[in-house]
Amino acid sequence: MNREALFQQIRKKKSFLCIGLDTDIYKLPAHLLAEEDPVFAFNKAIVDATHHLAVAYKPNLAFYEVAGPEGWESLAKTVESIRKTDTGIFLIADAKRGDIGNTSAMYAKTFFQTYDFDAVTLSPYMGLDTVSPFLAYQGKWAVVLALTSNKSASDFQYLTDRETGLNLFESVLKTAQNWGSTDQVMFVVGATRAEALKRVREIAPDSFLLVPGIGAQGGSLGEVARYGMNDRCGLLVNSSRGIIYASAGADFAQKATASAEKLQKEMETYLRQKGLV
Amino acid sequence: MNREALFQQIRKKKSFLCIGLDTDIYKLPAHLLAEEDPVFAFNKAIVDATHHLAVAYKPNLAFYEVAGPEGWESLAKTVESIRKTDTGIFLIADAKRGDIGNTSAMYAKTFFQTYDFDAVTLSPYMGLDTVSPFLAYQGKWAVVLALTSNKSASDFQYLTDRETGLNLFESVLKTAQNWGSTDQVMFVVGATRAEALKRVREIAPDSFLLVPGIGAQGGSLGEVARYGMNDRCGLLVNSSRGIIYASAGADFAQKATASAEKLQKEMETYLRQKGLV
Numbered sequence: 001m002n003r004e005a006l007f008q009q010i011r012k013k014k015s016f017l018c019i020g021l022d023t024d025i026y027k028l029p030a031h032l033l034a035e036e037d038p039v040f041a042f043n044k045a046i047v048d049a050t051h052h053l054a055v056a057y058k059p060n061l062a063f064y065e066v067a068g069p070e071g072w073e074s075l076a077k078t079v080e081s082i083r084k085t086d087t088g089i090f091l092i093a094d095a096k097r098g099d100i101g102n103t104s105a106m107y108a109k110t111f112f113q114t115y116d117f118d119a120v121t122l123s124p125y126m127g128l129d130t131v132s133p134f135l136a137y138q139g140k141w142a143v144v145l146a147l148t149s150n151k152s153a154s155d156f157q158y159l160t161d162r163e164t165g166l167n168l169f170e171s172v173l174k175t176a177q178n179w180g181s182t183d184q185v186m187f188v189v190g191a192t193r194a195e196a197l198k199r200v201r202e203i204a205p206d207s208f209l210l211v212p213g214i215g216a217q218g219g220s221l222g223e224v225a226r227y228g229m230n231d232r233c234g235l236l237v238n239s240s241r242g243i244i245y246a247s248a249g250a251d252f253a254q255k256a257t258a259s260a261e262k263l264q265k266e267m268e269t270y271l272r273q274k275g276l277v
Numbered sequence: 278m279n280r281e282a283l284f285q286q287i288r289k290k291k292s293f294l295c296i297g298l299d300t301d302i303y304k305l306p307a308h309l310l311a312e313e314d315p316v317f318a319f320n321k322a323i324v325d326a327t328h329h330l331a332v333a334y335k336p337n338l339a340f341y342e343v344a345g346p347e348g349w350e351s352l353a354k355t356v357e358s359i360r361k362t363d364t365g366i367f368l369i370a371d372a373k374r375g376d377i378g379n380t381s382a383m384y385a386k387t388f389f390q391t392y393d394f395d396a397v398t399l400s401p402y403m404g405l406d407t408v409s410p411f412l413a414y415q416g417k418w419a420v421v422l423a424l425t426s427n428k429s430a431s432d433f434q435y436l437t438d439r440e441t442g443l444n445l446f447e448s449v450l451k452t453a454q455n456w457g458s459t460d461q462v463m464f465v466v467g468a469t470r471a472e473a474l475k476r477v478r479e480i481a482p483d484s485f486l487l488v489p490g491i492g493a494q495g496g497s498l499g500e501v502a503r504y505g506m507n508d509r510c511g512l513l514v515n516s517s518r519g520i521i522y523a524s525a526g527a528d529f530a531q532k533a534t535a536s537a538e539k540l541q542k543e544m545e546t547y548l549r550q551k552g553l554v
Contacts, residue, residue, distance in 0.1 A: 022380070062376060062383035068353065068391050069346040076345065096375050098400045099339060100427040103299070106339035114345050123375045123400040125422055127429030145402055150377040152404030155452055159445060162437040168445065175432055 001090055001118055001139060002183040003208060007232040009055045009088045014268040014277050016233050017260060018056035018092065018210065020240025021046070021078065022063050027245055029252050039067070039074040042252075044081050046244050049253040053260040056090040056236050057082055058210075079115050090236070091118045092143060092210070098123030098130045105133040112137045119143050121188060121210070124172045128179050135180045142185050144176045147200065149190025149213035173203045182206045189228070191219025191237070197227035208234050214263075215242030221263065225270035233276055239263060278367055278395055278416060279460040280485065284509040286332045286365045291545040291554050293510050294537060295333035295369065295487065297517025298323070298355065299340050304522055306529050316344070316351040319529075321358050323521050326530040330537040333367040333513050334359055335487075356392050367513070368395045369420060369487070375400030375407045382410040389414045396420050398465060398487070401449045405456050412457045419462050421453045424477065426467025426490035450480045459483045466505070468496025468514070474504035485511050491540075492519030498540065502547035510553055516540060 001009075010016050023039050035041040047057065059078060064071035082089055093111045097104075097120065111120045112134070119141035122130055134142040147157055147169040157169040166174065176185055189200050191213035200209065209228055213219040214237055221237060228235050239259075247255035271277045278286075287293050300316050312318040324334065336355060341348035359366050370388045374381075374397060388397045389411070396418035399407055411419040424434055424446040434446040443451065453462055466477050468490035477486065486505055490496040491514055498514060505512050516536075524532035548554040 024379075024383075060380055060383075062374075062380045062387065065349075066383045066387045066391055069349040072342075072346040072349055096400070097339075098373050098375060098402075098422075100425070100429075102301075103337055103339045106301075106343045110339065110343045114343055123373070123402045124433060125375075125400045125402045126425050126427055127432030127434075129427045129429040145375075148377070148403050150403055150406045152377075152406040155404030156401060156445065156448060157404075159436070159448060160439040162439045162442075165439075168433065168436065171433060171436060 003232060006055070006090055006208065009090065010233045010271070011277055012088070013053065013055055013264070014271055015053055015055055015264040016235045016237055016267055017054045017263050018058050018236040018238040019046070019050055019054045019243055019260065020058045020060055020094070020212070020238050021244065022060040022240045023244065024063055025067065027248070029249055031250055037074055037077065039071070040077045040081070043074070043078040045253045046256050047082055047085055049257045050243065050260040051086040051089060053257070053264040055088070056092055058092040058094045058238055060240070061093060061095045076115060079117065083116060091116070093117040093120045096121050096123055096145065098125055100126050100129040104130055108133040108137060112140050119186070121145065124176060131176070131179050135184050140184070142180065143210050144172065144185060144187050146172050146187040147189050147193060147196055149192040149219065153190065170199070170203055173200060177204055177207065182208070186210055188212065191224050194220060194223030194227055197224060201228065201230065205230060206234070208236065210236045210238065212238045215239045221266055222270070225267070229270065229274055233271065237267070280509060283332070283367055283485065286367065287510045287548070288554055289365070290330065290332055290541070291548060292330055292332055292541040293512045293514055293544055294331045294540050295335050295513040295515040296323070296327055296331045296520055296537065297335045297337055297371070297489070297515050298521065299337040299517045300521065301340055302344065304525070306526055308527055314351055314354065316348070317354045317358070320351070320355040322530045323533050324359055324362055326534045327520065327537040328363040328366060330534070330541040332365070333369055335369040335371045335515055337517070338370060338372040353392060356394065360393060368393070370394040370397045373398050373400055373422065375402055377403050377406040381407055385410040385414060389417050396463070398422065401453060408453070408456050408462070412461050417461070419457065420487050421449065421462060421464050423449050423464040424466050424470060424473055426469040426496065430467065447476070447480055450477060454481055454484065459485070463487055465489065468501050471497060471500030471504055474501060478505065478507065482507060483511070485513060487513045487515065489515045492516045498543055499547070502544070506547065506551055510548065514544070
């Protein structure tokens with residue numbers, strides 16, 4: 001899926017919502033634990049209840065890896081099921097991998113061939129070598145960490161380069177844009193630093209941004225839209241816990257629909273204001 | 278295993294060799310493909326043939342993930358088998374994870390509880406939040422990327438901070454030393470930049486360093502020992518392909534022994550020169 005196709009999905013659904021599948025077996029509604037694969041059953045119910053409101057899903061790999069081989073079975077079934085349910089979905093592996101050479105090539109193969117993802121989150125610390133094997137896949141994306149939403153993001157991401165005067169996250173945005181086109185590379189920019197989105201847009205006006213940190217982490221959707229939206233929307237805003245754990249009871253799917261719908265309606269407003277729908 | 282216990286293993290085996298289990302199903306000797314789990318069979322044979330010469334093994338996660346759930350089965354069996362074969366082995370998951378909060382906690386649980394590793398490689402891009410959940414485990418280690426051995430390491434690792442005059446990799450070394458003790462935090466420093474080890478030792482004199490890049494990647498063991506060794510050795514030098522693919526034939530295990538022995542003998546010389554054995 002290229003940038004224009006992703007924008008068309010956003011227009012169609014009047015939404016730039018990404019739903020994070022951080023599915024924790026210890027947080028599932030009790031009645032699902034009788035299922036053969038409770039994690040998959042939960043994910044399927046969430047996707048069935050929300051896919052008309054979301055353009056993307058983002059399984060968080062840590063939550064699958066922790067269960068051992070069975071976790072990867074749940075992930076595989078989830079990916080397959082999403083593909084069947086809605087062919088327009090953009091599917092992101094939130095894996096934050098970052099290695100080089102043949103190792104990086106193996107990770108690309110993992111997420112683009114073994115599993116049918118459209119995109120993978122990657123750490124830029126080792127530079128282009130981390131990302132280039134992913135860009136060899138037609139129609140697939142590298143989602144590069146730039147400015148993250150956590151407290152210790154400032155440990156290194158705000159260090160200022162003596163030569164260019166750019167902070168590290170600004171150097172990443174500037175450099176990584178040259179690694180691939182805006183059809184291949186997008187960036188992670190945390191919503192808790194919405195004012196920083198203004199600066200991000202000066203450096204990367206056309207790139208899609210994956211924005212976590214809405215909801216549980218305290219970011220404001222209005223601020224993100226105000227500073228981050230471009231003429232192709234250019235935003236995928238993620239919410240995880242606020243949607244998938246909206247209720248811990250038997251009504252979790254209905255409550256997930258309601259939470260996703262609330263965000264979608266707000267997103268539709270911003271898309272209209274910008275004349276994009 | 279703390280720093281002193283790791284040093285005692287090094288003294289006992291007169292070796293600071295780490296063997297990288299980058300086990301690629303497409304590179305296995307043909308006769309192993311008839312085994313029920315060829316990857317595990319290969320790893321077991323390699324470990325049986327080399328564990329008296331090595332203090333650490335480092336499965337490279339990408340090579341297991343690419344096979345889907347079965348790959349994680351092979352990994353689990355490999356870890357279990359190494360524990361049974363040699364209780365003195367230091368076991369590193371080369372996973373290069375890097376996330377925050379509850380996600381990072383899930384990764385720590387994955388590698389320290391679901392799988393019985395001693396250490397995990399981590400990317401420092403998101404700062405302390407990435408590492409702290411790993412440090413909550415007694416006797417376990419975070420292995421933080423500092424200066425890597427690949428060409429594009431210079432994309433960001435050599436950016437110079439305006440305030441401190443430190444390169445990014447130097448900032449990582451300096452900052453991450455404060456995250457935990459030298460019994461908990463070690464650093465990845467690539468061997469292809471052996472002269473940089475001198476600088477690393479100025480900043481982190483007591484830390485253990487995991488040094489990849491010997492052999493296939495062209496680094497010199499002598500240079501690494503010269504610039505990197507401290508009074509507790511302080512080095513784990515990794516070789517992967519040079520040992521595990523020393524032969525593609527039925528004699529792969531014997532050839533792995535020979536390759537590992539050659540490195541061990543050279544390491545013993547440097548340990549003697551330093552008066553450590």
